[in-house]
Amino acid sequence: MPFLEDIAIAFIEPCVADPGRVRLYAEPSRDLAEVLPYLNAVVNHAAYNKDGPSLTFMKEFRLITIYPRRITMSKAQNTTDAWQVLDWLKDLINDTYDRRGSITPVHGVRWRPTALQIYEWLPRTNCKACGEPTCLAFAVKLLLGERTPQECEPLFLPEHASLRRAFFEIVAAFGYPAPPGR
Template sequence: MYLNNIKLLFIQPCVAESKKIRFKAEFSSDVSNIMPYLNSVVKSGSYNSNMPSFTFKKDSRLINIYANDMTVAKAINETDAYSIMDFVKDLINETYDNKNSIEPNYEMRKKPSAFKIYSYLPKKNCKKCGETTCIAFASKLLTGVKTLNQCAFLEEEQYKEKLKSLSDLLEFA
C-alpha cells in the first residue's frame, strides 16, 4: 500500500455553495510521482507539473490533489468528506499498484471555452434550460451548474452527433 492514510485537517463552509463544506486533508506520503499516472487514469482530470497538482471532479465535488495534501470543495457533510478521502486513497493506491501497465501523461489538459461548447449547441435561445441564451447555458455547463440533459433539443435525432461531441468535450471540463 503506497498511501497508508489521509488525515482530515479542517472543515469550513464552502464558498461556492453555502449549504456544503470544503475541507483539507493530509497524506501520509508524498504522492507527486503518482500524479502523471492519475492523469492517464482519470480522463477528466487536469495535471499541473509546475505545482505539482492534479484536479478533477467527482460528481459535483472539486478535488485538488497536491504532493502532501488535498482540498475538496462542495462536499455534502463530514461523512461525505471521509467518503471522498477513502475514494482518493483507493484511487491513489490502485493507480500505484497498476502503474507498470499505465502510460504516464505529463500534459496539462486544457478546459474548453464557453464559445467552444456553444458551437455545438442548437443556438435556439429557447430558455427551456432556465437560461436566457445558449451561451449562458454553455457557461453553466462548464462550471457544472447545468447538465446536457437540460437542453431539450439535444435529445432530438438531428443533434445526436453534437450531443456526443459535447459529452466528450465536457469530460475534460
C-alpha cells in the same frame, strides 16, 4: 503495506461557493508527487499542472485537487461525504500506484474548467472594475487568456481570502500561479 496508508482531514469549513456544503484540506500520509502523472492518465477530465505539481478533477459535483502533500475538496455534501470520498481516493491512489507499470503517465492537461465553473469561484459582484460587464464575461475572457485573475479586484479583498484560495486552485490547473501571500 499499501503505498498510501491514510488521508487525514486537517481542516473543514463551509464551502465558499455553496454555503450548504463543505470545503476541506486533508493530508496524505506520504508524498504523492510521483503518482500524479499516473492519476492524470486514469482519471477522466483531470487537469494536471506539472509545475505545481497538482492534479484537479471533479468527482461528480465535488472539486478535488491533489498536491504532493495536500488534498483539497470543495463542495462535499458534508463530512460523512468527505470521508467517504477520501476513502475512495485513497483506494484509487493505491490502485493506480500498484498498476503504474502498465499505465503510461500523462504530463499534459486533459481538461479545462468551463466558464461557469470559474464563475462559481468569483465574488460575483458584477462590479465591472475589470472592464467586463459581468463576472461571467470575465470568466470567459479568463479562459480565453484575455484577462488575468489579478484584474478581479474584489477577489483580493480580505473578506474573500477563502474564496481566493479555492479560485487559485482551479486556475492553477491551467497555469496561473497564485499571487504571493495568498
